[in-house]
Amino acid sequence: MVKGQSIGCQTPEECVVQFRVRYSETDQMGTFYNSRALEWFECGRTELLRSLRLPYAEMEKRGVFLPVIEAHVEYRSRARYDDLLHMTSRGSLVGKARLRVDVDIVQSNGGAPVACGYTIHAVTDPTGKPIRPPPWLAELFANGVNDERRR
Amino acid sequence: MVKGQSIGCQTPEECVVQFRVRYSETDQMGTFYNSRALEWFECGRTELLRSLRLPYAEMEKRGVFLPVIEAHVEYRSRARYDDLLHMTSRGSLVGKARLRVDVDIVQSNGGAPVACGYTIHAVTDPTGKPIRPPPWLAELFANGVNDERRR
Amino acid sequence: MVKGQSIGCQTPEECVVQFRVRYSETDQMGTFYNSRALEWFECGRTELLRSLRLPYAEMEKRGVFLPVIEAHVEYRSRARYDDLLHMTSRGSLVGKARLRVDVDIVQSNGGAPVACGYTIHAVTDPTGKPIRPPPWLAELFANGVNDERRR
Amino acid sequence: MVKGQSIGCQTPEECVVQFRVRYSETDQMGTFYNSRALEWFECGRTELLRSLRLPYAEMEKRGVFLPVIEAHVEYRSRARYDDLLHMTSRGSLVGKARLRVDVDIVQSNGGAPVACGYTIHAVTDPTGKPIRPPPWLAELFANGVNDERRR
Secondary structure (H helix, E strand, O other): EEEEEEEEEOOOEEEEEEEEOOHHHHHOOOOOOOOOOHHHHHHHHHHHHOOOOHHHHHHHHHHHHHHHHHHEEOOOOOOHHHHHHHHEEEEEEEEOOOEEEEEEEEEOOOOOOEEEEEEEEEEEEOOEEEEEOOOHHHEEEEEEEOEEEEE | OEEEEEEEEEEEEEEEEEOOOOOEEEEEOOEEEEOOHHHHHHHHHHHHHOOOOOOOHHHHHHOOOEEEEEEEEOOOOOOOOOOEEEEEEEEEEEEEOOEEEEHHHHHEOOOOEEEEEEEEOOEEEOOEEEEOOOHHHHHHHOOOOHHHOOO | EEEEEEEEEEOOOEEEEEEEEHHHHEEOOOOOOOOOOHHHHHHHHHHHHOOOOOOOOHHOOOOEEEEEEOOOOOOOOOOOOOEEEEEEEEEEEEEEEEEEEEEEEEEEEOOOEEEEEEEEEEEEOOOOEOOOOOOHHHHHHHHHOOOOOOO | OEEEEEEEEEEEOEEEEEEEHHHHHHHHOOOEEHHHHHHHHHHHHHHHHHOOOOHOOOOOOOOOOEEEEEEEEEEOOOOOOEEEEEHHHHHHEEEEEEEEEEEEEEEEEOOEEEEEEEEEEEEOOOOOOEOOOHHHHHHHHHHOOOOOOOO
16 A cells, blocks of 8 residues: 655655545545645645755744645546545745745546646745745755746 | 624625634644635535525535536635634636636634635536536526626 | 524533534535544534633633543434534533533434534643643533533 | 555554654644544555455445444544654454454654544445445454454
């Protein structure tokens, strides 16, 4: 069994995670409930940051928070309980003080698109006040800005 | 105590619901976790449809489903456990076969904006196959199409 | 619409709340997912404490936390999306330093039992260290100890 | 990264899964919200059944459902966002028509106990009507009945 397992996370350009749809994530339509996509996106960000040697738990200890200020999801086709999904996350800085993570989720078997979208994050101190991204954060994602890659 | 209570839902133009942030909806940042907004949006849709005398449970019994195909949320400011929130939902048809619901959530006390966004819904049969909205659905929302009201 | 509404919360003996099953709380079996019961129990506790003029948010500000240390649920019969449920919560002190809340959930229409159970809570400071219940907490629930009322 | 990964699931006696606490699973106390334990228990059952070559999705296709009729959780110590947890699930038949799964969750690093408990499941047809466990189900767990192993 492989419920969640990164299978290649070396650069801000692309971090891939595999996971299975939990029973608790389904609804009476028989597929995953729409809000679960945002919970999965967050798992993708967690692994993206870990792969960059900046685990988010560590960032919060340094006093840097990345609250979501915008989220967008497009639902492409159904995924059911226990389906194995393949999620690709890509990070980039937007303007001077925001992080954007683009996400694509497809079926691991066959590659059918399931959902895609993005989240945009402020960079704040622990009180929620916006701050400039620290240099170690800015450097990581600087080369990630590459507009034509985005929908 | 008023945990959820509609306080005016007469037309597709505007249905208002009040509810409180649950403890289970917070995260370690001390505010509501981002995906909860989509769960609240769904509560707003439920009450919007009920107020139009088309409870969604009834629609599904008639074989008409409204799966979310797109969702968008903008997070404006913090809301904490037990905060009383005021959510306004407005429905309209988009093109020939899609329903759009715009949502605004503000603090009941003071009116500070918390989150806003929209969901777009396909109209499908029980197997997920798109269908034309039945006349009783189309008529309800026909007058709701009014682009300048939207962000 | 009445999504959540207390309909009688005067004593630790009995606080009643009404609410509807959310679509997000269903699973592919067509009924509410089992863990949602614990989220509902928490809504009952919130209203129980509010009705006693000790809102839990206020308690946490005073430095008193009530983390769950034990939870038990028995599932009696199905409840579906949009079903209106009637939840009764009763609080009592257990021993010198624990709070117990017993919960019963039934269908508002007809009274069919849906789920029942209890949670047991430690009384702690903000770091999670057990403390003696402050007098204002102990007094409230002192008369609630009444073993024969419990399953 | 290892978000969820079984590390040994050969018998009904013991199936081990590793996973990380998701950000969405925390609450404002800074630890996982209590109901998440029941969602994790379900992940353990999923992998237990898969390891026995009876994936639950397959069982439902055969018309056999295992709704939870009782759940019990004891919370031992805190687990925080991104903590790596180690969950052991053990299945056994109870009486003639019920399945019991005992679960222990500990920190992967150091082994501190996090939560333990059990779920009891009816064996039903798709309408929720109790049935006798089919022979292929009964045989699997027959040897799992071993009372002294349980709390």
